Amino acid sequence: MTLKTLMLGACSLLAIAGTAQAQSTTLTIATVNNGDMIRMQSLTEDFTTKNPDIQLNWVTLEENVLRERVTTDVATKGGQYDVMTIGNYEVPIWAKQGWLLPLDNLGADYDADDLLPSIRSGLQMEGKLYAAPFYGESAMLMYRTDLFEKAGLTMPENPTWEFIADAARKITDRNANLSGICLRGKAGWGENMAFLTALNNSFGGRWFDENWKPQFDQPEWKESLQFYVDLMKDAGPSGASSNGFNENLTLFQQGQCGMWMDATVAASFVADPKNSTVADKVGYAIFPSKEGVDNHGNWLWSWNLAIPAGSTKAEAAQKFIGWATSKGYTELVASKESWAAVPPGTRTSLYDNAEYKKTPFAGPTFKAIQAANITKPTVKPVPYIGGQWVSIPEFQSLGTTVGQLFSAALAGQSSVDDALAQAQQVSTREMTRGGYIK
Structure with a gap:
């Protein structure tokens, strides 16, 4: 074989390799x-x-x-x-x-x-x-069975927020760096507003009435947001306004939360013994409802x-x-x-x-997903679908803006009343600008 033949062969191989790389x-x-x-x-x-x-x-x-x-x-x-x-x-x-x-x-x-x-x-x-x-995913409550047993508490089949708040305060132990409950506080339409929208739904509230008028001036939003801020102050972790899904997951896995109300997908991580110190001490319950309100606020x-x-x-x-x-x-x-x-x-x-x-969470997760109804997420009639979101293009920006207002209220930078008043104002302006409010 001549040198020329070898060189031609080498060139052919390089060409083939170059073609493969190009493709x-x-x-x-x-x-x-x-x-x-x-x-x-x-x-x-x-x-x-x-x-x-x-x-x-x-x-x-x-x-x-x-x-x-x-x-x-x-x-x-x-x-x-x-x-x-x-x-x-x-x-x-x-x-x-x-x-x-x-x-x-x-x-x-x-x-x-x-x-x-x-x-x-x-x-x-x-x-x-x-x-x-x-x-x-839907959403459900994850809780520490050992802490409930120690406090003499039994999780009801259909827990109310009143029971959850009382239990959270009872199992909180600041000396042991243990918060009774972890809830989303980080601002964002898919972060704190995912939870707070579902919470408000479970209190009988809604984002808009049938004519797209914002409802932040109604008693359900006042009651649900005040409930949330007070509960987090008494039984939540420090710096809660910076905590989203991942931050609360870490806190729960490290044994620093007695309860966590969040996405069902978290169950496999809190039950994972390789990453969770409380893997064998976790129970699961349906998204709570307010006493007297027949809506658990399940999201999808x-x-x-x-x-x-x-x-x-x-x-x-x-x-x-x-x-x-x-x-x-x-x-x-x-x-x-x-x-x-x-x-x-x-x-x-x-x-x-x-x-x-x-797995201990397969049944509760499937039950929560099956119970979610995004076509009727609220007790009162609404012109939109969604569980923890509202199915309009403007919600992405509007939800984040409102989330920032509510996160500031959680951090103590404004009052609940001021946050709600600003949310009503900005929502009314945006819905009018978008042509929803005539």
Whole structure:
């Protein structure tokens, strides 16, 4: 073999390698820094091994920052991200605007019919799926059974907020750095306002009346917000106005909270003995209601993967979404970690799985999700759907503004009355500007 032949062969190999590299696709994925998403990143070698022509670039952000950045990118069709992690609040609004691409090729074995109907229905428009659910949730109460036993307390089947407040104050022990209850305080429409909207629903309140008039000047908001501020002052952790889902999760896992009212997805993390010091001491109960009000304020949420219309890599993005939200991914997590660690709340088959049903939280989680009704989230009639959110485009900005006002009240920077008055004023202005109030 001549030197010339060798050189030609080497050049051919380099050309082939260069072509393969040129054909490689890199997906930029924007996601939230929640535990299930962090776990997904650690398992993506399974995907890239099966799809060697696709590489993944992760942008992992705190919840409020994620929402701000993906909203800006999708609205301008900036193309910064190929896969976005968004909620069931955004999906129908953005799909209607033409900001999302339909998911019509998730794989032959994807089995979209296995998705829980209540979750799937919020991700469709005209029969097409515009996002695939990674995990779904409602909300429930998690509590320390050992502390309840020590205090002589028994959790009722249908707890009221009056009982919860009394129990929280009884089990609080400042000397032991133990707060009776942890509740979201960090400002954001998906942070403190997710909880406070659901709390107000359970007190019989609502964001707007049938004519879109804001209701912050009504007694239900005054009662629910004052209840929350007083309870957190007496039995909540210090710096509560800075605590969102992740911060409260850490406090509960470290044994510094007697109760935590939050998303059902947290159950697998508080029951994980590798990360939770109280894993074997956790009980679960339905979202409380106010005495005399027949509404538990259950919410319904899902974190979903969607493709923005500005992406030029839709085919590869659908392959990834199909992998990450499939039955196969669930089985991968179970094999690598445990059935308790799999993403909850999206597939009927998961709640039929005998191994998963052995976890202490599978039953309460499924019950909470089934009880949620986003088409009738309030006692009084309303012109919107949503449990912990309101299904209008303006809510993202408005909810965050109101959340900042209420977080300031929690921090003692304003009174409850002042916060509510400002919330009424800004909401009335925005709803008038948006044409809702004639």
